[in-house]
Amino acid sequence: MTRTVTINLKGTNTASYSITPKQDQYYAGDVITTTLDLHAINEFTGWGDGNTSLVRVDTLTDNLTLTAHFVQAPYVMAWDFCHLTGNNQTFANRVANHAVDTTNVGLMYYIAADTLAPNFSTRNNKFTGKELNYCMVRKTPAAYFNNPDYLVIRFSTKDLNLVGIKSKIASDNCVYQVQKIQYSLDGKAWEDVASITLPADESFNQVWYDLNGQLPEAAEGKDSVFVRWIADPTSARSALSSSDQSFEYAYISKVVVTAAEDMGGASWRVNPIAEYTSGQVITSVPGIRLTLGGGANVWSTADSVNTFGEATYLASINGTQNPVDAGGKKFSASGNPPTVGAFYKFEVDYDGTLDVAVIVNANKASYIVEDSTAFTDYNGFLVTTKTYTSYSIPVKAGSDYYFFSEGSKMGMMGFVYKTTSALKPTHEQCGIYSTNGSLFIRATKEEVISVYDLSGRRVANLKLQVGTNEISGLKKGLYLVRQSGKTTKVVL
Numbered sequence: 001m002t003r004t005v006t007i008n009l010k011g012t013n014t015a016s017y018s019i020t021p022k023q024d025q026y027y028a029g030d031v032i033t034t035t036l037d038l039h040a041i042n043e044f045t046g047w048g049d050g051n052t053s054l055v056r057v058d059t060l061t062d063n064l065t066l067t068a069h070f071v072q073a074p075y076v077m078a079w080d081f082c083h084l085t086g087n088n089q090t091f092a093n094r095v096a097n098h099a100v101d102t103t104n105v106g107l108m109y110y111i112a113a114d115t116l117a118p119n120f121s122t123r124n125n126k127f128t129g130k131e132l133n134y135c136m137v138r139k140t141p142a143a144y145f146n147n148p149d150y151l152v153i154r155f156s157t158k159d160l161n162l163v164g165i166k167s168k169i170a171s172d173n174c175v176y177q178v179q180k181i182q183y184s185l186d187g188k189a190w191e192d193v194a195s196i197t198l199p200a201d202e203s204f205n206q207v208w209y210d211l212n213g214q215l216p217e218a219a220e221g222k223d224s225v226f227v228r229w230i231a232d233p234t235s236a237r238s239a240l241s242s243s244d245q246s247f248e249y250a251y252i253s254k255v256v257v258t259a260a261e262d263m264g265g266a267s268w269r270v271n272p273i274a275e276y277t278s279g280q281v282i283t284s285v286p287g288i289r290l291t292l293g294g295g296a297n298v299w300s301t302a303d304s305v306n307t308f309g310e311a312t313y314l315a316s317i318n319g320t321q322n323p324v325d326a327g328g329k330k331f332s333a334s335g336n337p338p339t340v341g342a343f344y345k346f347e348v349d350y351d352g353t354l355d356v357a358v359i360v361n362a363n364k365a366s367y368i369v370e371d372s373t374a375f376t377d378y379n380g381f382l383v384t385t386k387t388y389t390s391y392s393i394p395v396k397a398g399s400d401y402y403f404f405s406e407g408s409k410m411g412m413m414g415f416v417y418k419t420t421s422a423l424k425p426t427h428e429q430c431g432i433y434s435t436n437g438s439l440f441i442r443a444t445k446e447e448v449i450s451v452y453d454l455s456g457r458r459v460a461n462l463k464l465q466v467g468t469n470e471i472s473g474l475k476k477g478l479y480l481v482r483q484s485g486k487t488t489k490v491v492l
Helices: none
Strands: 005-010 017-021 031-037 042-047 055-061 064-071 075-078 107-111 120-126 133-142 149-157 162-171 174-176 176-186 193-196 224-231 237-239 245-260 287-294 302-308 312-317 341-348 352-360 366-372 373-381 387-395 401-406 411-419 432-434 438-443 447-453 460-466 467-473 478-483 487-490
Touching: 005 401, 031 064, 031 075, 055 064, 064 447, 107 133, 120 245, 133 149, 133 162, 162 176, 162 193, 162 224, 174 245, 193 302, 224 245, 302 352, 302 387, 302 411, 312 352, 341 352, 341 411, 352 401, 366 387, 373 387, 387 411, 432 487, 438 447, 438 460, 438 478, 467 487
Parallel strands: 005 064
Antiparallel strands: 017 031, 031 055, 042 064, 075 245, 107 149, 120 133, 133 245, 149 224, 162 245, 174 237, 176 193, 176 224, 287 341, 302 312, 312 411, 341 401, 352 387, 352 411, 366 373, 366 401, 432 438, 438 467, 447 460, 447 478, 478 487
């Protein structure tokens, strides 16, 4: 008997899978191996049956349906060399394997002895039996050790903020201990972005190291920016005892350009490819927390492009369960806000305004509730046709706000939250503070600030907007924030 195999990928539009053996038909008793590829821009969160392996083996007894779940990171473009079909392939240049904007796909090429090389080589076996990454090869002959070869990518940073570079670097031969990422606006004058120092002993061999950095504000908004991976020839070289040291070898992989996620003018909006779960809390907007329903409700997303005011939304979420309280009663019967089903709860820290973009079904009693009291204008209100709109309400620090429809599932596209309160928590009055693993900086004007670790290395460069600005992704520790000519210490 033939069997069908269906693989679903959720939360991503870049991850992929392969099945071996690849056959036109499968039969009961066949053993198949499914392998997932994250393409350097996804986090795998598990299979629907609880399996957490990127590679799984299944014996077919019946038709097989598998669902893999991912969280896709915001990215601009990425080179993961997934196009390779063999080892030692060469390319004159290469556009990104993945790019969000088809008009900005970047270009990767190779410079040797200050001259554009005719091609560069790649590998698909670094390192078999260990962490395996497809990669390019940077190989400088000994005669040019003082003027090393380098890999370059060129791309546009128009309309991009907080542009970051992520990559992995490794060697299995002879390599300079200090490896750098540098940037240039003309491909000639280069400035350091980040560096890494490899071990002096042979422990560097066949180990992939992260080499990441953030471009300064000066590199934003440009038609062309150049980024290169180059050895520091003033540093010592590490080598295997078996190496003849006639070349300096480095393998570079998983090159990703990142930038601040575009919210289209909203404080937060539904991501059309993301997965959302019952009870999930959205905390990315300072001063407000959004909880998505609760109970056994299952959220789904749908394309829904709408613009309200200055905010453009791309998608909406909706549930499968009508909202009720813990006792199973509607709000109109119990006076208690829902705890189960399709509802949206906002917990507010500061006075201000909240504009929520929603989808309201026709002739269903709908509510906007502050704590446990419905707003007069939104107490069981009805619309005669399915309505896509944004409702604006004043909000007070310390209160909770609920949006929902009775006997129906209200959809939601996102929200805009603006603070107006002059009363701020003590930790915020100083203007620079940390909480929940992020650094927050308040600004009364647009300005550029830099954040340094105690070694003096700049770890972030941020163009502040008026209001509260968040810097995430920093490790725990002590940092120095340079703002308006003053330096402030902050512990994260």
